[in-house]
Amino acid sequence: MNPQSLNDATALAEAFAQGRNDPVQALEQALELAEGSSSVFISLCPSRARREAEAAAARWRDGQPLSLLDGVPLAWKDLFDVAGSITTAAAQVRRDASPALADAPSVGRLCRAGLVSLGKTNLSEFAYSGLGLNPHFGTPINPHSDGQPRIPGGSSAGSAVAVAAGIVPIAMGTDTAGSIRIPAAFNGLVGYRASCQRYNREGVFPLAESLDSLGPLTRSVRDAWAIDELLRGADPRPLPVPRTLAGQRFWVDQQVLDDSRTEPAVRANLLDAIERLQQAGAQVDLRPLHSLQATLQLIQEQGWLGAAEAFALHQPLLDSEYAEQLDPRVRRRLESARQMPASQLLRLYQARRQLQQQLRDELDGAVLITPTVAHVAPPLAPLEADDELFARTNLATLRLTMPGSFLDMPGVALPSGCDAQGLPSSMLLSLPQGEDAQLLATALAVEALLRR
Numbered sequence: 001m002n003p004q005s006l007n008d009a010t011a012l013a014e015a016f017a018q019g020r021n022d023p024v025q026a027l028e029q030a031l032e033l034a035e036g037s038s039s040v041f042i043s044l045c046p047s048r049a050r051r052e053a054e055a056a057a058a059r060w061r062d063g064q065p066l067s068l069l070d071g072v073p074l075a076w077k078d079l080f081d082v083a084g085s086i087t088t089a090a091a092q093v094r095r096d097a098s099p100a101l102a103d104a105p106s107v108g109r110l111c112r113a114g115l116v117s118l119g120k121t122n123l124s125e126f127a128y129s130g131l132g133l134n135p136h137f138g139t140p141i142n143p144h145s146d147g148q149p150r151i152p153g154g155s156s157a158g159s160a161v162a163v164a165a166g167i168v169p170i171a172m173g174t175d176t177a178g179s180i181r182i183p184a185a186f187n188g189l190v191g192y193r194a195s196c197q198r199y200n201r202e203g204v205f206p207l208a209e210s211l212d213s214l215g216p217l218t219r220s221v222r223d224a225w226a227i228d229e230l231l232r233g234a235d236p237r238p239l240p241v242p243r244t245l246a247g248q249r250f251w252v253d254q255q256v257l258d259d260s261r262t263e264p265a266v267r268a269n270l271l272d273a274i275e276r277l278q279q280a281g282a283q284v285d286l287r288p289l290h291s292l293q294a295t296l297q298l299i300q301e302q303g304w305l306g307a308a309e310a311f312a313l314h315q316p317l318l319d320s321e322y323a324e325q326l327d328p329r330v331r332r333r334l335e336s337a338r339q340m341p342a343s344q345l346l347r348l349y350q351a352r353r354q355l356q357q358q359l360r361d362e363l364d365g366a367v368l369i370t371p372t373v374a375h376v377a378p379p380l381a382p383l384e385a386d387d388e389l390f391a392r393t394n395l396a397t398l399r400l401t402m403p404g405s406f407l408d409m410p411g412v413a414l415p416s417g418c419d420a421q422g423l424p425s426s427m428l429l430s431l432p433q434g435e436d437a438q439l440l441a442t443a444l445a446v447e448a449l450l451r452r
Contacts, residue, residue: 010226016065072115073117075168085099086098089125092325106204121158122140135327140160146421158171175191175215176213176306180192185428189219199231211408221447251363261396263374266371269427270369291407295403314334329387355406370400370427370428372401372428376423410433412439
């Protein structure tokens, strides 16, 4: 695999080091593309970005970069506080909120590593949808659309499209039920959902306290690995070398693979990836994973834990006159948890603890593989026109990522191929809570194999 062919942030930084590009030039190109895009960004911060890019260019000239990714432009989902910018959460009711007084700690960390903050990206209102539609700020169109506009996936819609459209090589997102992994899947990207407590979430507008997590959308696993290192205060040099997959254990849930809701192209691409893993010496078990199936059943029968937490967060708004300004679909979803009894919520918390331990025992070191989403990105227009179709599609889109969120499994979505229309499919690698480093190392090796 030729690293330059990745066209990722690491390759861009290598061009800075070799004098073939510089941060100011890269930023100006990103700004031009961002300004020409539609509904991808909610706000840009060109003055700040130019100051940061000029400082990075000077450091590269002096041979003293702050980090591996010094000078690389990136975008932030508009849930992250960026000093001087309004954190809208893509909600009409927050258009006139006071600008943030300080960067969120995660923004500050990457700023101190030299990355250049281009602006804030669009999302589903309050991050509460897996489809990415937004009636207030518009809906970013999936760059892989095949003659009819396709949805970007949500909620980190703008972040995914900003990377897929070549505006920036990295964009930060959040994930409560699939909001990094789903748009990564629909846009042919790498999406990394970290364990909830891996990064500081202060200064990031919440949705569901016990489920919210942060992570990047990128063009390569090595970029996701570098961002992970920087967010944890480490210097990601030297670059990791993909390790061998010989003897690595993977578990593919046969019931998910055989489910009629899994589209043929998604299944075929995943089976092809599995065959390549086996040829590389990996051990792949194809059988039901009882903890995963139990979690899917629990969510279907008992409801979504995040719905109760999101309602609790937004109840003051829902009970106010400003509720009329909400996206009606988001408002209905929030209201749907108003009558959830406390006993049901407590049972969900208890079941989560039990299922997390069952999952860890059952996997016993194996990496779980599932489709990230069982289908490719659907057309936008029918979803805009039909509330019932929207609700069904949203649940279907979130179905395979919700268990990972419920169990707090770090997950890496990897492109697995395309269907006949050229629409991307994706495979999801997941491990139990806290095993992020092992997951990223495995994802790096799997990506290297699939890119050959």
